[in-house]
Structures are given as C-alpha cells and as structure tokens.
C-alpha cells in the first residue's frame with residue numbers, strides 16, 4: 150500500500166528534527182506533550198523503515214489479532230471515560246473499526262508492519278482509531294480537542310509516570326503529537342495485546358450470583374457463584390484512562406458486582422468487588438486474602454522490634470511522628486515481609502495495575518485498636534504544605550494517595566465496635582425509612598452495656614453515633630474494602646472521609662495499603678514542586694543506576710537551643726527523635742538521598758547524601 154504524506158505531516162516530521170538538533174540537551178520527557186513542533190517522534194533516527202508488502206502486512210495484522218476474520222464484525226466497542234459508568238461513544242458494529250485499525254497499523258511504523266506490538270504501540274493505535282471514529286468522548290470544556298484532548302490533558306494536568314518515555318504519541322492534524330490513553334476492561338484488566346480484544350469479542354465476561362456461604366472460613370460471608378454466560382457479546386466496553394492517570398472502577402449502582410477473574414485472590418479464588426456506596430466510592434472486596442495470611446501478618450507485626458516498623462501509637466500527617474489525640478490506635482509497618490509482599494502485589498493487580506510498582510504504595514500498615522481506641526474521621530489524601538518539595542496536587546501533575554485497600558484481621562461482633570465508617574455514605578442494605586438518626590444512635594449506645602467504656606460527650610462517643618447511623622463496614626477476619634480518595638481526574642474526593650470507630654470490646658487488627666497515583670514522596674520519579682525542582686535534579690537518584698550503601702550517623706550536639714525538639718526525617722518521612730539527649734541515629738542510605746531535620750513541623754536543616762564524602766558519614770548539628 151502506498152503511503153501518502155500530507156504537507157502537514159511532512160512539517161510535523163521535519164521541524165522536530167531541526168528543533169531536536171538545536172535543543173539536543175532537552176529531555177524527551179519535557180517534550181512529550183501535545184505540541185505539533187516538539188515531539189520525540191522527530192528525535193527518532195531518520196533511517197527509512199523497510200516497507201513490507203501489503204499481503205505480508207495483512208497476515209501480520211491477522212496474527213496480532215489471532216484471527217483471520219474481523220473479530221468486531223458483529224461487535225461494537227463501547228468507550229467510557231475512566232471511572233464513568235456511562236459510556237461516551239461507540240464504534241458501531243460492522244467493518245469500519247477493524248479497517249481503520251489496519252490502516253493505522255500500517256502507518257504506525259511507516260509501512261514496516263511490525264510482527265509484534267508492545268503495549269504502548271497498542272495503546273497508541275487504539276487511541277488514534279477511536280479518535281477517528283468517536284467524536285463524543287472529549288473532555289468537557291475541551292470538546293474541540295476530541296478524544297485526543299481527553300487522552301492528553303496537557304502539560305499542567307498530566308502527572309509524569311515512570312513509563313512516560315515509553316508512550317507512543319499519536320500524530321494527528323488536530324493535536325500534532327499527543328499522548329495516548331490506556332484502555333482497561335470494566336474489571337480493570339489493561340489491554341496490552343490486540344488478541345485480548347479478539348478474546349473479549351468472542352466471549353461474554355463471566356458473571357456471578359451472590360450466594361451465602363456456610364464454610365465461614367475465608368473472605369466473607371457471601372461468595373460468588375459463577376454464572377456461565379451464553380451466546381456472543383454484541384458489545385465490548387473499554388475504559389479509557391488519560392496519560393498520566395490511573396485506572397479507577399466505574400460503579401453504577403450499589404450492589405453491583407465486578408468479577409476480577411484475571412486476579413487471583415486468597416486460596417486461588419478470583420477476587421470480586423461489590424459496590425457498597427457510589428459517593429464515596431466504596432467496595433466490599435471478596436476472596437482478597439485468607440485467614441492464614443491474616444494471622445501471618447498479625448504474628449509478624451507483633452514480633453517486629455525495629456523502632457521504625459514496630460507497632461506503636463499511631464501518628465498522623467504528611468511528615469513527622471505526630472501523636473494526635475484523634476488517632477488513638479497503634480500501628481506499625483510491614484514493608485518487606487513475605488505475606489505483606491504478596492498482599493501488596495495483589496492490591497496492585499486488583500486496582501488495575503499490570504505491574505507492581507513499589508514506589509506507588511506505602512508499606513503495608515498494620516493497625517491495632519484496643520478498647521476505646523479509634524481514628525476520627527479523616528481523608529487518606531495528604532494535604533499539601535508549602536515547605537515540602539513533593540507536589541501533592543494530584544489534580545495537576547502531583548501525586549497523592551488515590552486508593553486505600555483496608556483488610557480486617559479480626560472478627561468483631563455487632564456490639565463490639567471497630568467498624569470503618571464513611572460519614573458521607575449510607576448503610577447499603579437499609580431502606581431509607583430504617584436508617585437511624587445520630588441522636589437515637591447515641592441514646593442507644595448510652596443504654597447498651599458496652600456504651601459505658603466511652604466518656605460521655607467525647608469525640609469517640611460521637612463517632613460511635615455516626616458509625617451507627619452512616620455507612621459502616623464491620624471487621625470480619627479476611628474481609629477487605631476498597632475506597633478511593635481521588636476522583637478519576639485526580640481531584641481529592643472529600644466524600645472519602647472515613648474513620649475507625651472506637652472498639653467497645655475485644656481487639657481489632659487491620660492492615661491498609663495506601664496506593665498513590667504517582668511514586669510517593671521521597672522516591673525516584675515522585676513529582677517535585679517547580680520551585681524545588683532545580684535542587685532535586687542534582688540529588689534524586691536514577692532508578693537504573695546502582696549506588697553504594699552509605700552509613701550515615703546523625704547527632705545533636707546540644708549546642709543549639711533551637712534544636713531541642715529536632716526530629717530526623719528521610720525526605721518528609723519521620724525517622725527518629727534527635728533532641729540533645731537522644732542517642733545518635735545511624736541509618737543506611739544512598740547517593741542522592743535527602744535527610745532533613747524538622748523542628749516544630751518545619752525543615753531547619755538538610756543534607757544531600759553524596760558518595761564523594763565516603764561510605765561512613767557523620768552529621769552533627
């Protein structure tokens with residue numbers, strides 16, 4: 150097939166080559182945004198690709214789909230914007246979609262028709278084809294940019310993820326070069342190969358019916374009985390995730406089931422979700438982890454002795470070890486235990502990640518609540534602070550927590566307390582007329598035998614009243630819940646407010662994983678605020694370079710009165726107290742790490758670790 154280049158596309162290729170020569174020290178990642186004259190496409194080697202014969206091209210295309218026939222002949226691909234249960238457009242059935250995909254495939258490498266496509270090429274191809282067929286999936290307010298404008302929200306709204314430089318930009322007359330979307334199924338599976346689409350077009354997704362289980366041994370009190378689907382689908386639903394964003398489930402109604410048959414949960418059973426609330430988005434997670442795993446996590450947490458990881462009174466906030474009277478629980482971290490590693494990886498798969506990225510999650514936090522202890526309502530999304538280099542503005546290019554998976558490791562009875570409450574949500578299984586108001590709930594509590602453990606008029610007592618009138622999830626060993634702290638566009642979801650209800654009897658153990666939309670603060674690739682960027686460019690380590698381990702010792706000499714409340718932090722993560730009477734703190738660290746001294750929540754001293762100072766370094770102040 151002859152390839153015609155329009156004048157516009159010739160300019161689009163030639164001009165970037167010239168610019169590339171002029172600005173050869175400009176990073177590719179700085180260029181990868183919708184801008185017709187600055188694309189990495191132009192920086193690629195200019196050797197002419199070998200064009201293959203049309204017959205061979207066709208064959209290769211069929212192999213990519215593992216299908217000689219058009220898999221979409223009777224199937225329409227229905228497109229959704231990330232997190233939105235309503236669709237925004239569709240391809241219609243018939244040969245148009247397949248034919249256009251072929252045309253774009255041929256153009257993808259200027260007629261070279263690669264025998265294999267990586268996931269980024271697949272995404273680029275799909276983005277381009279959908280943009281040509283569907284005009285209704287634009288971002289509101291930017292309708293003129295069409296679907297491409299949805300996928301590439303622009304430099305100020307696209308966080309740079311670790312694989313940013315792998316993205317294959319889409320060339321178009323409208324946007325020049327723009328970033329592609331990613332595509333996931335309703336259940337979160339990322340489309341990385343064309344034949345996945347063939348599979349989706351040739352069988353309906355497995356569905357399930359909820360039935361009560363009597364084994365009582367794992368996951369939850371209900372289980373999902375697979376309902377074998379009959380016939381062929383007439384639609385495939387795909388969820389388009391803009392560049393730089395993360396997949397989020399798109400719940401439509403309370404009680405709806407998401408059967409994640411691509412994610413192996415506890416005891417090799419597929420995980421499934423049941424929608425508990427739409428605002429906030431809260432899901433009951435079934436088959437997520439087993440009682441055995443739950444016991445292993447508790448045992449390890451109890452046995453942990455290291456100061457930074459052992460279970461102790463919980464702290465709050467983005468930085469520092471700050472005891473807060475509104476969080477009276479105890480907690481510790483399990484960052485590298487074998488069960489915790491398995492569970493963390495499972496969390497990522499369940500959330501729609503196709504790979505585990507350690508820096509997108511905090512360590513698994515193990516929580517313990519004794520009688521009366523609780524965590525008052527809060528957001529897991531971290532509020533920003535001008536002093537911090539990390540950019541927490543997830544609606545822009547920043548990174549923050551976007552999802553929490555909370556796992557329960559104790560069975561709490563109806564009167565035992567310890568639920569997780571969502572004060573903006575409503576009990577999922579109660580008719581409106583049966584809901585309790587807060588006042589009645591408080592009166593009932595005061596009359597109940599467990600009510601007397603809390604002080605009258607305390608915030609804990611008031612929280613119990615909220616717990617008994619709003620959506621509250623009761624802990625049940627090996628039950629898990631998922632909720633989102635962000636909207637799909639990265640804006641904080643204030644309705645995700647939640648709290649841990651006071652325990653009224655027994656002990657509650659739970660574990661949570663906070664998952665971030667970018668690498669979290671202090672890690673390579675984490676977003677840094679503009680004003681701190683220069684400083685960081687010289688210090689942040691590249692993930693591909695091996696560094697030597699450095700032992701650094703920090704000590705307060707006691708000479709400076711203003712340092713009497715000094716606290717050592719790795720970036721903004723609390724490490725230990727460093728008052729004049731505290732022992733020196735010795736840490737293992739690496740080139741490029743940044744250690745800070747905080748006094749009263751403010752950074753007063755910073756050290757950038759450099760190998761040049763040797764492998765044993767001492768810092769006194």
Ligand SMILES: O=C(O)CCC(=O)C(=O)O
Nearest residue numbers: 516568569648649659661
């Ligand atoms: O323990 C719970 O139920 C909730 C814990 C929580 O929200 C947290 O640790 O951030």
Ligand SMILES: [Fe+2]
Nearest residue numbers: 527528529647
């Ligand atoms: Fe929380």
